[in-house]
Amino acid sequence: MTILVTGILLGGTYALIALGLTLQYGVARIMNLSNGETLVAACFAAWLLFTAGGINPLWGLLIIAPLGFIANGAIYLGLLRPLVRRASSQGMLEVDSILATFGLLFLFQGLMHLAFGGAYFNYQFLAVPFDFLGGSYALNRVTAFFAAVIIALALYLFLYRTRIGTAVRAVAVDPDAARLVAIDVGRIAAFAFALGGAITASGGVLLSTFYTFNASMGAVFVMKALIIVIMGGVGDVRGAAIAALILGVMETLVASLIDPGLTLAATYGLFIVILLFRPQGLFGGAKG
Amino acid sequence: MLEIQNVSVRYGWHQALFDVAANVRRGRITVLLGTNGAGKSTFLKALGGLVPTEPGASVRLGGVEIARMPAHRRVEAGLALVPEGRGIFGKLSVAENLHLGGFAHRARTDEKARLEHVLELFPRLRERLPQIARTMSGGEQQMVAMGRAMMSRPDFLMLDEPSLGLSPLLSKDMFRSLRRIATEADIGILLVEQNARLSLEIADFGYLLENGHIVGQGPADELRTSPDVLRAYLGEDVVPG
Numbered sequence: 001m002t003i004l005v006t007g008i009l010l011g012g013t014y015a016l017i018a019l020g021l022t023l024q025y026g027v028a029r030i031m032n033l034s035n036g037e038t039l040v041a042a043c044f045a046a047w048l049l050f051t052a053g054g055i056n057p058l059w060g061l062l063i064i065a066p067l068g069f070i071a072n073g074a075i076y077l078g079l080l081r082p083l084v085r086r087a088s089s090q091g092m093l094e095v096d097s098i099l100a101t102f103g104l105l106f107l108f109q110g111l112m113h114l115a116f117g118g119a120y121f122n123y124q125f126l127a128v129p130f131d132f133l134g135g136s137y138a139l140n141r142v143t144a145f146f147a148a149v150i151i152a153l154a155l156y157l158f159l160y161r162t163r164i165g166t167a168v169r170a171v172a173v174d175p176d177a178a179r180l181v182a183i184d185v186g187r188i189a190a191f192a193f194a195l196g197g198a199i200t201a202s203g204g205v206l207l208s209t210f211y212t213f214n215a216s217m218g219a220v221f222v223m224k225a226l227i228i229v230i231m232g233g234v235g236d237v238r239g240a241a242i243a244a245l246i247l248g249v250m251e252t253l254v255a256s257l258i259d260p261g262l263t264l265a266a267t268y269g270l271f272i273v274i275l276l277f278r279p280q281g282l283f284g285g286a287k288g
Numbered sequence: 289m290l291e292i293q294n295v296s297v298r299y300g301w302h303q304a305l306f307d308v309a310a311n312v313r314r315g316r317i318t319v320l321l322g323t324n325g326a327g328k329s330t331f332l333k334a335l336g337g338l339v340p341t342e343p344g345a346s347v348r349l350g351g352v353e354i355a356r357m358p359a360h361r362r363v364e365a366g367l368a369l370v371p372e373g374r375g376i377f378g379k380l381s382v383a384e385n386l387h388l389g390g391f392a393h394r395a396r397t398d399e400k401a402r403l404e405h406v407l408e409l410f411p412r413l414r415e416r417l418p419q420i421a422r423t424m425s426g427g428e429q430q431m432v433a434m435g436r437a438m439m440s441r442p443d444f445l446m447l448d449e450p451s452l453g454l455s456p457l458l459s460k461d462m463f464r465s466l467r468r469i470a471t472e473a474d475i476g477i478l479l480v481e482q483n484a485r486l487s488l489e490i491a492d493f494g495y496l497l498e499n500g501h502i503v504g505q506g507p508a509d510e511l512r513t514s515p516d517v518l519r520a521y522l523g524e525d526v527v528p529g
Binding site: 167 | 336337338358359360361363364368369371375376377378379380384387388389391392393394395436437439440
């Protein structure tokens, strides 16, 4: 029971990180391998605000998420849009963008190493026990989970209940058809990429409240996010949320029942199993 | 009026259209006839902004030049396209498809009334609003595509072979709806068809396209009896005399 709850709490934050990636990949068609660097930068930003300014990370979200939006929007418009413009096919764009964002990953990782070194960071926020159904959990994890649920719900309502949100989904489903209904696909793609950055940055802020982070962990997290996105089905918001909870529970299970050192191995094991048996995602039907 | 002049399209070394010119009037149905590979679909895509035209092309909609606008702005200008293969959002519901049809700024007033009009035109869609579009039959998907295009409040509507894959009965229904759309909503329709017989029955004016060139034009009732048309598109032997 404790394992299940701990896993679900962790999965909530994973869901946000993955939702950011799935927006960027599903709508803007950019597999952003440097997405994890947005996450790490958000962790450091939350840490800075908390230790230097005494700002509660939940308030910090209001600063850092918009910064994530702006930074990712700038990356898209400055670096990735030229690739989109010259790509003659979807396959070419995928190869180009993976190479470009792979490069960005190392660039940003290097910059953060320069600024913060390789040491591990954390800070004490709501580090008090919280009792629930006979188990005891850190209050910061519980808070992060509920904050993640609220942000994910807001994103869901935006995508399914507003006109712009529906347009974002329309571009994810069929960019050619989207142009026929007067949707400016280029603008929606830039917007979705920026929004994905803001969501991942929010995930980073929440992660930093209970997790020890360092400048080079971005790549590990982008892989986790990628696993969640593929498990949930590319561009599927609901699928990603459920897949994130599954991954959170599985990691916690392996860490507490077998060995914490094996979590990463278990994660990749799951990834391989999914790629072999359900490449269209757990909940996706046949392609179409 | 939709005035089209000098529309040429090249795919690499291959030229698909040569200085095509045509006029489409509001409230009328204009049909473009041609065999497979004549360039009909390319022509509609060029007008919709989905394939680039050679310099010198002019497409004026109500006097406004739209030939250099991107596709989404042409919809805002009042030109809607139902492309080959329909181009609906297969993974979204019928209601979402129609809602997205009204995404254009020009379509945001009276969206409810227009939806009502579309559902009255295609009553079948009303019962199917929550259904995922790709799970419907071909005829129903065609209705979604036409309804969605109507939701953008177009002045001109272009349709690429809307009867493709439909039974003769459904095709007749569909052509009858087109007639209603043109007359009741005062929309100019540009129709590309292989089904020359049915389309000439409902059309007002027709153009003949062959190997990228306009080779003939005239009122639909004249084309219906023209020996050239009968031979080329209706597959009938003309008895001399």
